[in-house]
Amino acid sequence: MSLDAVLARIDADLPAATDRxxxxxxxxxxxxxxxxxxxCDxxxxxxxxDLNSIGIQAEKRATPGHPMVVGHVGDPDSDVPHLLFYGHYDVQPVDPLNLWTAPPFEPKIEDTDNGPVIRGRGASDDKGQLMTFVEACRAWKEIHGNLPCRITFFFEGEEESGSPSLVPFMEANAKELKADLALICDTSMVSRGVPSIASQLxxxxxxxxxxxGPRIDLHSGHYGGPGLNPLREMARIIASFYxxxxxxxxxxxxYEGVHEVPAEQLRQWQSCGFDEADYLHSVGYSMPHGETGYSTLEQQWARPTLEVNGMWGGYTGAGSKTVIPSQAHCKITCRLVGDMDPDALRGRIRKHVEDHLSTDAKVSWDQDLEGSPAPVMNIERPEFEAARGALSDEWEREAVFTGMGGSIPIAGFFKSVLDMDAMLIGFANDDDAxxxxxxxxxxxxxxxxxxSWARVLEALTKAG
Incomplete structure (x- = not known):
């Protein structure tokens, strides 16, 4: 099949694709x-x-929440690769509305210093990204009458609200959704114009x-000195974390389960165009404050963290109230990498706190346990290098395997529920707001x- 004809079709159809x-x-x-x-319906x-209009058999599937969209194209009995493409059609709320320069659901093209942009809620997250793949498939179908491989389309409507229906739907429809490889478009490029494939989250x-400490708040004149202050105790224990x-x-x-970054990935990260100074200065930092010996990208993508997200207790109203508070509270989160076990780590953190408690201090723990391991992509599969080559050809710049500081749960669910590797490719920029x-x-x-997706489809078909 001619890729050049598909790319020419994409170029000619860009105004219509933008209108869609x-x-x-x-x-x-x-x-x-x-x-x-x-x-959402x-x-x-x-x-x-839209999928039906290009010959893809698609339907809306009900869930207890918002519906899923599932579509299929290609012969199930053929020996061509089978890909699943995931995106989400739901969007975030628009508040605060007064900060928008135009109505958020009246999209328009605007000129900026970096070229024209599509302005509107969902333009980047994730409708614009989702439609890049659909439009690539449209061009393939219009030129060749079919696609180069078998594809399942899987669009979710609850990603921005916690995905409560996602795992039950995947479990109930596992046989239908299972493919050779999942493709996820809900990501960004590491730097403007640098195509990226996320290899680890x-x-x-x-x-x-x-x-x-004490069973009730105490008068700080009567008990100040001999009394244990839970806020002071909390501050001391938090300081002992670092x-x-x-x-x-x-x-x-x-750090059990944490691995050093392979030399080839480090090379790609070091040459990806990331501006550490600009990244830090943009939020008011003059220097990185994490582990010494690791670059900002390494700290963000490949090193674990223990962060204090909130700490409170005692009197916080207007004026002064001279008390030793009965309790102090703390919320923490850890970002995990490599093979770190969230359940084992929770036990280690709790032991650390309990071992550092003073006499007469007692600790109680929240029972709403949340934890998920770090998804790590199998970039040794030949499809990953094939996709990297395809992206490099399109952007005329070496594509890089990157990490991500955050979490994309669907990548882990594809592995845990469907035993399926995922490839994350997106074209958003950090300033997409x-x-x-x-x-x-x-x-x-x-x-x-x-x-890019047209090229990747061809590359993955050949690699498979």
Whole structure:
């Protein structure tokens, strides 16, 4: 099949493709707000109709929440590779509305210093990204009458509201959804114009604890001195989590399962165009404050963290209240990497706290346990290098295997529920303002994203 003809078709069809995206962006599919339930249904219906219009057998599937869209194309009995493409059609709320420069669901093209952008809620996260793949498939079908491989389309409507229906739906439909490889588009490029494939994400562990001293708040004149103050106790224990000189976490066994980054990946990270100074200065930092001996990208992508997200207790109202509080509270999260076990780590952190308690201090722990390991992609599969080559050809710049500081649960679910590896490719930029007012998606990202997926489809078909 001729790739050149497909790419030419994509170029010629860009205005129409942009119009289709604009239509989808006008649908107010805010999944977390029940007032927009009908809009989520409308977005799912639009996607079903669009997929059907290019010969993909698609339908809307009901869930206890918002519907899924599932579509199939290709002969199940053929020996060509079978890919699953995942995206989500729901969007974040638009608040605060007064900070938008234009109505969030009236998308438009704007000129900026970096070229034209598509401005509107969902433009980057994730409707624009989702449609890059659909438009690539449209071009393949229009030129060749079919696609180079078998594809399952899987679009979710609850990603921005916690995905409560996702895992049950995947479990109930595992046989239908299982493919050779999952493709996920809900990611970004490491730097503008640098195509990226996420090879590792960070997992998450959440916990919360309360330290209790006296049974009631005490008068600080009567008990100040002999009385144990839970806020002081909390501050001392939190300080004991860290080594001030190295920035390392001092919890015994914390780094079990953490691996050093392979030399080839480090080379790609060092040459990917990431501007450490700009990244730090943009939020008011003058230097990195994590582990010594590791670059900012390594700290963000390949090193674990223990962060204090909230600490409170005692009197916080206006004026002064001279008390020794009965309790102090703390919320923590850990970002996990490599083979770190969230359950084992939770036990180590709790032991550290309990071992450092003073006499007369008691600790109680939250029982709402949350934790997930870090998804690590199998980049040794030949498909990954094939996709990297295809992206490099399109962007005329070496594509890189990157990490991600955050978590994308669906990548882990594909592995744990369907035993399926995932490949994460997206074309968003860091300044796209996802989840914020004035969200945008570069027209270049949309156009070259479509062309990139066309190349990747051909490359994965040959690699498979």
């Amino acid at each position: 995206l604009m239509t989808l962006l006008r649908i107010q599919s805010i999944s977390t707000d029940p007032a927009f339930k009908s809009e 409308k977005a799912a219906d639009w996607l079903v109709a 960070r997992g998450m562990l959440k916990d919360e604890f309360t330290i209790t 080594d001030d000189e190295t920035g390392k976490v001092t919890v015994e066994g914390f 996802i989840h914020s007012p004035n969200e945008k998606y570069d027209v270049k990202s949309f156009h070259k994203g479509i062309r």
